[in-house]
Amino acid sequence: MTSEAEHRLLHPAPGSAIEAAQKFGIDLTLLVERLRMTPEERLRALQQAMRVFAQIRGAARVTPERTHD
Amino acid sequence: MIDLETLIPRLVNDGVEFVIIGGVAATAHGSAYITEDLDICYARNAPNLERVVASLAPFHPRLRGAPEGLPFLWDAKTLQQGLNFTLRTDLGDVDLLGEVAGLGAFEQVRAAAVRATLFGVECAVLSLDGLIITKRTAGRRKDMLILPELEALREAQRKPD
Numbered sequence: 001m002t003s004e005a006e007h008r009l010l011h012p013a014p015g016s017a018i019e020a021a022q023k024f025g026i027d028l029t030l031l032v033e034r035l036r037m038t039p040e041e042r043l044r045a046l047q048q049a050m051r052v053f054a055q056i057r058g059a060a061r062v063t064p065e066r067t068h069d
Numbered sequence: 070m071i072d073l074e075t076l077i078p079r080l081v082n083d084g085v086e087f088v089i090i091g092g093v094a095a096t097a098h099g100s101a102y103i104t105e106d107l108d109i110c111y112a113r114n115a116p117n118l119e120r121v122v123a124s125l126a127p128f129h130p131r132l133r134g135a136p137e138g139l140p141f142l143w144d145a146k147t148l149q150q151g152l153n154f155t156l157r158t159d160l161g162d163v164d165l166l167g168e169v170a171g172l173g174a175f176e177q178v179r180a181a182a183v184r185a186t187l188f189g190v191e192c193a194v195l196s197l198d199g200l201i202i203t204k205r206t207a208g209r210r211k212d213m214l215i216l217p218e219l220e221a222l223r224e225a226q227r228k229p230d
Contacts (some may be wrong), residue, residue: 047072
């Protein structure tokens with residue numbers, strides 16, 4: 001990523017699409033991190049996130065709800 | 070979960086004409102959005118339909134969400150008779166789209182794509198501009214949620230005038 005792109009994301013110009021995204025709730029630091037990666041690294045990170053979600057879903061299915069006496 | 074590392078090189082090496090669209094394309098451009106399937110727009114010429122069929126056949130494509138026992142024959146004729154297919158495969162969920170809202174058929178989608186190297190192969194990925202058009206056109210709630218992020222990414226990477 002160019003330092004220019006990083007600067008734009010970390011210091012959104014008033015009225016810009018980046019500022020609108022920030023106000024919408026987008027975490028711009030995540031985008032900075034993603035843009036520092038290559039496209040392939042981004043997809044590998046996505047795969048890793050999918051694995052984590054799959055594990056969480058699996059754990060949620062096999063763990064019985066705790067009951068209170 | 071989709072096995073992108075196996076699937077993308079497989080399709081490229083089998084000569085399938087396709088463009089990666091949707092959430093995986095958004096991720097390739099820097100989106101932090103999490104998707105669980107691979108959406109591709111595919112060319113609908115007869116040789117390519119045969120290539121799509123041959124490439125995915127070892128991974129047992131079947132219709133996602135279809136009633137149990139519904140017959141589904143994975144061949145070029147089936148692809149020819151349909152347009153968009155939501156598939157479950159042994160490598161994960163794959164959506165095949167013959168047309169993309171806001172862009173059109175494969176030729177238009179390819180014209181709106183950029184080249185990227187992914188998992189050792191070069192392939193076509195829908196551009197940020199193209200993704201923004203498709204999301205705006207689709208206009209569903211889930212599409213509108215990702216739009217601000219895509220527009221921010223486009224603005225961040227815009228070349229100076």
